[in-house]
Amino acid sequence: MTVLSEELEQAGWTPVCSYTDLLPERGVCALVGGRQIALFRAFDGTLFAIGNRDPFSGAHVLSRGIMGTRAGEPVVASPMHKQAFSLATGVCLDDPATAVPTYPVRLTGETVEVGTG
């Protein structure tokens, strides 16, 4: 959402893992062009990709948080101090002035691909 579309086209889509590498409701981290991207697979199979860096602690750990829902919104809780981040928008629900980047993610066949600039 924050990525300029031209940048996206330049970079295109990067395959990072296969769909079955992702456990339902648990994250993994992918390294794409030097960026750490946390990937999640929801219970219903929807994929999400957000920045792996926890803005509150500065540690790159969001992929290791617990995934769940808050009032229906899919979220991950930072494993460091438990702030919840929306997987759809990257906004921190406990501190809406803080957000992490979100990235486009898609499934091509069995392969999970992320788009980044």
Added chain:
Amino acid sequence: MTGEGGGGTAGCRAGTEPPRPMSGAIHRGRADGTEGKVSAIMSRLVVVGNGPTSHRLVEALVAKGFTGRITVLGEEPRAAYDRVALTSYLAGRSVEDLTYPVPEGVVPRLSSRVVDIDRRKKEVTTADGRREPYDVLVLATGSSPFVPPVPGRELDGCFTYRTIDDLDAIREAASAATSGVVIGGGLLGLEAADALRGLGLSTHVVEMGGWLMPRQVDEGGGAVLRGHVEALGLRVHTDAGVKEIVAGPDGRVAGLVKPDGETVEAQIVVFSAGVRPRDELARQAGLEVGGRGGIAVDDRMRTADPAIYAIGECASHEGVVYGLVGPCFTMAEVAADRVLGGGAVFTRADLSTKLKLLGVEVAQFGAMDGALDVTFMDPVGGVYQKLFVSDDARTLLGGICVGDATPYNTLKPFVGRDLPGSPSELLFSGGPASTELPDDAQVCSCNNVTKGQVRAAVADHGLTDVAGIKGCTRAGTTCGSCVPMLSQILAKSGVEPSKALCEHFAYSRAELFDIVRVRAITTFSRLIAEHGTGRGCDVCKPVVASILASLGGGHILDGEQAALQDTNDHFLANIQRNGTYSVVPRVPGGEITPDGLIVIGEVARDFGLYTKITGGQRIDLLGARVEQLPLIWKRLVDAGFESGHAYGKALRTVKSCVGSTWCRYGVQDAVGLAIALELRYRGLRSPHKLKSAVSGCARECAEARGKDFGVIATERGWNLYVGGNGGFSPRHADLFASDLGTEELVRVIDRFLMFYIRTADRLQRTSAWLEAQGAAYVREVVLEDSLGICADLEAQMERHVAGYADEWRTTIEDPEKLRRFVSFINAPGTPDPSIAFEPQREQVKPVLAPLEAVRS
């Protein structure tokens, strides 16, 4: 630090539109119709400057639906970044980490310095000669560091501290330097000094004034702050200007000469002697500037020219230039609103400051003097707190805190009002008995929210927690210092704390335990589908994981259970502040062989881990990356070690004293019993962690009465104590049963623990549980079997003991489980590049996490 993002009301669970005060000092007036029409045709908006304020403006314009073309001209060679977090760049954060996202549809032109404004033609010219026409021009040029005119300031090795380029240059120079000096002991000077220290330089701070941070604290506070700073190894020179900066034979900086003639040797000099607003463009264009510099603006952020606005650190409002981002952001939002025809106005902003610098809390609020003052000082603890009050000692005027900022949190809303107690009582007895604030008192200054607004939100939307208040009012969402106050208001509003675990389950932990047990549920999915709503969260998932494990659910990383575990359980290790993990092998009873010690030592050495003896009589190896964990544990498991469950809500340690085998006073074999108990209850998942200890006589060297279940030897057997706790609310354990034989002792402990596991709340230690249930009741159930469940409790414990298997051994033997132990799914061999260490006392320590600098 990024923008509003649109998620502001996500936490508000009520249907109606919540009260949503505008942030900072914005107050909406009535929109002025003419302005609205004019702005509709102003379609080309040009912003000069690409710093935080500029970014906030553009973000606000885009969010509010500005349809014209936005061009941002920035002098720096990179996209706008979070300058407040600048120092963290030296601690390892990347440029991308600091960079703000570019709002869609905006054209930022980098490396484009504006050199001229032609107000008649309405266009600006950049240094490369390009012209850019505008309908609305916004100046957001910020400020530049002030470099006092001292001889030698041009030498190689002199720096300022404002941009990423500055920091790159400092970092490069630091690699060839051993010491550095910062000129200026204010906020930014201390931050720069900490950065030099972090780069491994022996660091000096030179301050002209009589003490550090003279703009925020008084002399007494400065002295206490100095103590903290010096304890970190920094050298402080106060009352010291700079006579000259001298060069060495290579022509580069070699030192700084103070007016008293003393030379401070340094290869790096950083100027941090204040900033000056960048108003030069405005001056050239004939716009009015304030008395102390800065582009003069009115309440609408407009300069004397109606087509030109100025915002941020370059603007002067009523003669004041603001050097904190909070007011700068407010200015940006006012300007955005005005450009779109709104009626927002900027009013004088609160300059209260609270920050944590070099690990020390420093805060200042309200006035910095008054008719009377009261000071609390604890030189040992490094705490200094002072309140200024009116001559009748009733009205609070302001305060200063160093080392402990509690009064900032509790008393700031009382500025200008009657104090809730006598000033000395407030400082010395740790706060007012009752802080009954009037409804119009501001509780959150970052977001300008009053107590009345919070109470209304709680009442109107039936809020039950601080998260709800944050979602509805934005109070507490910026610096967080008002959160304790929000909890108080919540409690006073008579909110009945609900027993519901979280939004997904309307049951308490104990009720869920019974549901799971009675209905023989074995998966989270079935439990939540039949008895809850949604897909769970970080509160209910670990609770259910723990219940399933207590009821014998197999390996905690099997199948769906894996996704329920807290990260610590998920990786079978405790996460540390830099994202690495700790390794704690079990050492039952604290007894360990020399060979065991050698293996631990070798593993720590080979993997470069920091090694420490814990308070629980075992050894903690810290700093392991996820992908190292299985390799480390393979070596430990091969040598006969097993998981110590330092990560789980489970049995931790059973401490022991040497007991009768060696000690001349001992009456029973304390070590033998401690080992037996630790092996019996290892791996037992519970509502909170469980700790135990066994002492060989009443001298109590193992501190058994500080434990959940503690045992003290008597001439005739063992005394059992339960409900002890160290930690946050210490409690001595109660004597539960005396002179028990070993077998009887174990049976009583089995029943006690299982009854606790079945009935306690989430994260309720045995101490709190015992008090909630009543010790007499627990005694009846456990010792007299008043509920007739003891056989069941014992059988359940037997199943646990029989089913125990070391989690780490089963993990390293299972390739499926091992797959999660990588930093990157697409680059399993690559270690996380954000993790770095530096040496300390011949071991490693994490490279400092970014400085916390929170200000309101």
